[in-house]
Amino acid sequence: MSATISRRLFTVEEFIRLDQLRFFAPDERLELIDGKIHPMSPIGYRHAGVVDGLVRWLYRHLDPAWFVRCQNPLRLGGKNLPQPDLHVVRSRPDNYTQSHATPSDTVLVIEVADSTADVDLGKKKEIYAQAGIPEYWVFDLTENTLECFTAPEGGAYQNHRRLTAADAATSATLGITLPLAQVLTPAG
Numbered sequence: 001m002s003a004t005i006s007r008r009l010f011t012v013e014e015f016i017r018l019d020q021l022r023f024f025a026p027d028e029r030l031e032l033i034d035g036k037i038h039p040m041s042p043i044g045y046r047h048a049g050v051v052d053g054l055v056r057w058l059y060r061h062l063d064p065a066w067f068v069r070c071q072n073p074l075r076l077g078g079k080n081l082p083q084p085d086l087h088v089v090r091s092r093p094d095n096y097t098q099s100h101a102t103p104s105d106t107v108l109v110i111e112v113a114d115s116t117a118d119v120d121l122g123k124k125k126e127i128y129a130q131a132g133i134p135e136y137w138v139f140d141l142t143e144n145t146l147e148c149f150t151a152p153e154g155g156a157y158q159n160h161r162r163l164t165a166a167d168a169a170t171s172a173t174l175g176i177t178l179p180l181a182q183v184l185t186p187a188g
Contacts, residue, residue, distance in 0.1 A: 010032060031073075032082075034079055047085075054110060068086060080127050080131070084111055087108065088107055106133055107134050109137070110139070121140070129155055129156050130152075137149070144164065145162050165180050
């Protein structure tokens with residue numbers, strides 16, 4: 001008789017509770033994807049600089065009705081709690097201190113990929129589309145491009161545009177146009 005090895009999947013509540021019980025090391029960066037706990041890559045200097053630049057640009061150009069969350073959890077149902085680099089949500093009086101943002105709060109998710117493009121353009125794109133996130137942008141620093149996905153339908157994004165530093169990214173929902181030369185500079 002052969003033994004069967006099974007995996008234990010976690011809910012968002014269980015994952016949060018494990019963290020509250022200090023099950024994980026204090027400096028561990030983890031996220032929950034499809035009920036599985038995944039370690040997150042360390043943040044390099046270019047990745048950090050692009051995220052910081054995007055935060056600054058967004059706050060200068062967004063209407064105050066929007067709030068930018070940086071590397072904070074986004075609750076996508078019961079089995080997904082990713083921590084995107086940025087997500088733009090509707091402002092709330094509690095500044096999201098009472099609960100994590102959800103898809104109904106969120107209009108744009110941004111990931112910055114220097115070593116994680118396969119995940120960001122694969123599984124994460126899938127879970128954001130399934131959750132109905134209207135816009136998903138992936139800054140692929142290895143290719144020096146921005147992948148823009150819109151119109152989630154049937155669990156997949158229907159529209160995709162690949163942009164370069166010579167282009168500008170537009171979010172119709174947010175009413176902004178970002179000149180990508182300000183973000184997509186070659187690695188130095």
